[in-house]
Amino acid sequence: MNDGSLENRKEHEKSQKQSKSSKFRRKSDDFALAIRKVAVAQVCESVGFQSFQHSALETLSDIIVRYIYSIGKTASLNANLAGRAEANVFDVIQGLEELGSGLGFAGSSDVDRCVANSGIVRDIVHYVGHVDDIPFAYDVPRFPVVKEWKGMGSFWEKGEEPLGEHIPSWLPAFPDPETYATRSSAGNEMMSVSNGEKTELARVERKVEQSLLNLQQRFAHNGNEGGSSRDGGDNGRARKASLSNPYLAAPLLFGEKEVEVSPVLLPAKLLNEVALRNHVPENCVVGNHVSLLETFAPAIEAIKSGLCNSDNEQKKVLYNQRPLVHFKIGIGKKSLGMAPDFNSSKKDPGKIASWFGNDNEKDDQKRRAEKILKESRESSQERAQL
Amino acid sequence: MNHNPQSSDGKHDDDSTLSDFLGSLMDYTPTIPDELVEHYLAKSGFQCPDVRLIRLVAVATQKFVAEVASDALQHCKARQAAVVKDKRDKQQKDKRLILTMDDLSKSLREYGVNVKHQEYFADSPSTGMDPASRDE
Numbered sequence: 093m094n095d096g097s098l099e100n101r102k103e104h105e106k107s108q109k110q111s112k113s114s115k116f117r118r119k120s121d122d123f124a125l126a127i128r129k130v131a132v133a134q135v136c137e138s139v140g141f142q143s144f145q146h147s148a149l150e151t152l153s154d155i156i157v158r159y160i161y162s163i164g165k166t167a168s169l170n171a172n173l174a175g176r177a178e179a180n181v182f183d184v185i186q187g188l189e190e191l192g193s194g195l196g197f198a199g200s201s202d203v204d205r206c207v208a209n210s211g212i213v214r215d216i217v218h219y220v221g222h223v224d225d226i227p228f229a230y231d232v233p234r235f236p237v238v239k240e241w242k243g244m245g246s247f248w249e250k251g252e253e254p255l256g257e258h259i260p261s262w263l264p265a266f267p268d269p270e271t272y273a274t275r276s277s278a279g280n281e282m283m284s285v286s287n288g289e290k291t292e293l294a295r296v297e298r299k300v301e302q303s304l305l306n307l308q309q310r311f312a313h314n315g316n317e318g319g320s321s322r323d324g325g326d327n328g329r330a331r332k333a334s335l336s337n338p339y340l341a342a343p344l345l346f347g348e349k350e351v352e353v354s355p356v357l358l359p360a361k362l363l364n365e366v367a368l369r370n371h372v373p374e375n376c377v378v379g380n381h382v383s384l385l386e387t388f389a390p391a392i393e394a395i396k397s398g399l400c401n402s403d404n405e406q407k408k409v410l411y412n413q414r415p416l417v418h419f420k421i422g423i424g425k426k427s428l429g430m431a432p433d434f435n436s437s438k439k440d441p442g443k444i445a446s447w448f449g450n451d452n453e454k455d456d457q458k459r460r461a462e463k464i465l466k467e468s469r470e471s472s473q474e475r476a477q478l
Numbered sequence: 479m480n481h482n483p484q485s486s487d488g489k490h491d492d493d494s495t496l497s498d499f500l501g502s503l504m505d506y507t508p509t510i511p512d513e514l515v516e517h518y519l520a521k522s523g524f525q526c527p528d529v530r531l532i533r534l535v536a537v538a539t540q541k542f543v544a545e546v547a548s549d550a551l552q553h554c555k556a557r558q559a560a561v562v563k564d565k566r567d568k569q570q571k572d573k574r575l576i577l578t579m580d581d582l583s584k585s586l587r588e589y590g591v592n593v594k595h596q597e598y599f600a601d602s603p604s605t606g607m608d609p610a611s612r613d614e
Contacts, residue, residue, distance in 0.1 A: 121517075124514060124517055124518070127511065127514050128510070128514055131509055131510045131511065131514065132543055134509050135509050135510070135540055135543045135544055135547065136543070136547045136577055138509070138544070139544055139547040139548050139551055140547075140548075140551050140575060141547065141550075141551060141575050141576070141577045142574060142575045142576065143574065143575075143576050143577070144576060144577035144578075145576065145577060145578050145579055147579050148577045148578055148579045148581075148582045149577070151579065151582060151593055152543065152546065152547075152577075152582060155546075155586065155591060155593075156510075156539050156542065156543055157518055159539055159542055160515060160518040160519060160522070160535060160539055161518060161521070161522045162522075163519070163522075163524075163535050163538065163539075164518065164519040164520075164521075164522030164523060164524030164535075165522045165523060165524075167524050168522070168523045168524045168525065177525065178525050178526050178527070179524055179525065179526050179531070180526070180528075180531070181496065181500065181528075181530075181531055181534070184531055184534055184535060188538055212538075213495075213496065213499065215541070216499075216534070216537055216538060216541060217495075217499050219537070219541045219544070220499075220502070220503070220506050220537060223540075223544070227507040227509065228507075228509055228510070228511040233513070234513055235513060235517060
């Protein structure tokens with residue numbers, strides 16, 4: 093008998109099996125699989141075998157697992173029948189007797205046999221006495237290893253106040269607002285802005301939103317006119333223009349109050365925000381945008397940074413360094429034929445100026461603008477209720 | 479050995495035998511590691527903090543494997559004895575006692591485990607068959 097070669101073969105097989113199993117199947121008990129093959133191989137070697145077929149070894153190791161399973165099941169069943177949760181030695185011996193009843197053991201025919209004196213136990217004692225003590229070849233750690241799960245802290249752990257009484261404090265806390273997108277309802281994956289900018293953005297957006305409501309109300313009152321030539325409106329818009337700077341200026345200039353940005357762009361931005369929430373009045377947004385831009389055409393040319401996507405389709409403003417992303421929100425009706433024209437790149441103020449210098453389309457635009465203003469009046473009433 | 483279960487002496491003997499055996503189990507290290515047995519017992523719902531019981535199950539399993547393997551060994555040796563080609567071959571085979579699926583399935587049949595392999599695979603019922611011969 094060549095013990096050394098068998099040991100090498102075992103390890104070789106084991107390593108082969110491990111690589112194979114890791115390549116083809118990822119079972120949770122790969123480790124146990126490998127270990128039990130080594131154990132079975134060791135026992136077979138002690139019996140007298142020198143080598144095995146792979147399939148035979150796997151089959152035998154599978155069978156001993158089923159054997160252990162059935163012992164465990166039977167023992168726990170016996171314990172439960174006796175009204176216990178934990179099994180004791182008698183449950184195990186009874187389980188062994190059931191398993192061994194196929195082959196029979198000494199004393200199995202005795203009606204009043206004692207479990208403690210069972211033939212099975214005697215057989216095992218006999219076996220233990222005779223066989224050599226061969227310990228397992230490898231040092232087996234305790235498994236399966238239970239990973240410590242570090243879950244999200246609860247409200248109570250984090251010391252945060254849960255928002256609302258309906259949220260118990262032992263639930264996991266909400267993630268920080270900075271970690272998810274800006275407060276707009278639509279998912280803004282394109283906005284990979286840093287946290288600081290985002291919080292300021294949120295603050296500014298809130299102010300812009302309020303001013304937007306005021307503006308829309310003013311538009312409603314204005315009737316057919318574009319509502320652009322009122323002083324009060326101008327003042328308000330100038331104020332709002334300064335607030336909307338971050339969307340128009342370069343990111344580095346964030347926070348500075350630049351008045352040079354045309355107030356015309358403010359309605360575009362604000363109207364864009366409105367378009368976010370109500371898809372229907374998008375056309376009127378465009379209409380307003382057109383009329384306002386016409387009036388402030390000379391001011392537009394003074395804009396340094398390009399017009400931020402004055403597109404009814406754009407949801408949020410992009411920074412200068414960000415690539416242009418176009419969103420297509422389905423619009424039911426397009427009363428304005430030039431809606432697609434508003435796909436502008438930010439760095440083309442000249443192109444935008446050329447639109448507004450286009451006098452041929454002005455009459456058509458004005459007519460369309462009137463139509464759209466009527467619609468905006470109706471929708472602004474809805475918004476005023478917001 | 480007819481022990482009267484009612485007699486306290488008999489009971490005492492049985493119990494002591496058992497407890498002695500369980501104590502001796504701790505000295506004996508079964509080849510199947512405790513952790514493996516404990517893992518599978520836990521999977522099956524067996525709950526016991528006593529390590530001696532786990533040793534008992536491990537020893538019982540080892541005994542089972544040893545019995546199956548020895549039966550397979552006997553089958554293997556019987557097959558080698560049957561094949562008498564010439565002395566050289568037989569000696570070579572004697573050195574190589576291989577646990578094959580064939581021997582294993584034969585020995586497991588006695589334990590009620592049916593491990594039968596397909597002998598051969600054919601793509602049609604008449605593969606490899608002479609038209610004149612009959613199939614067995």
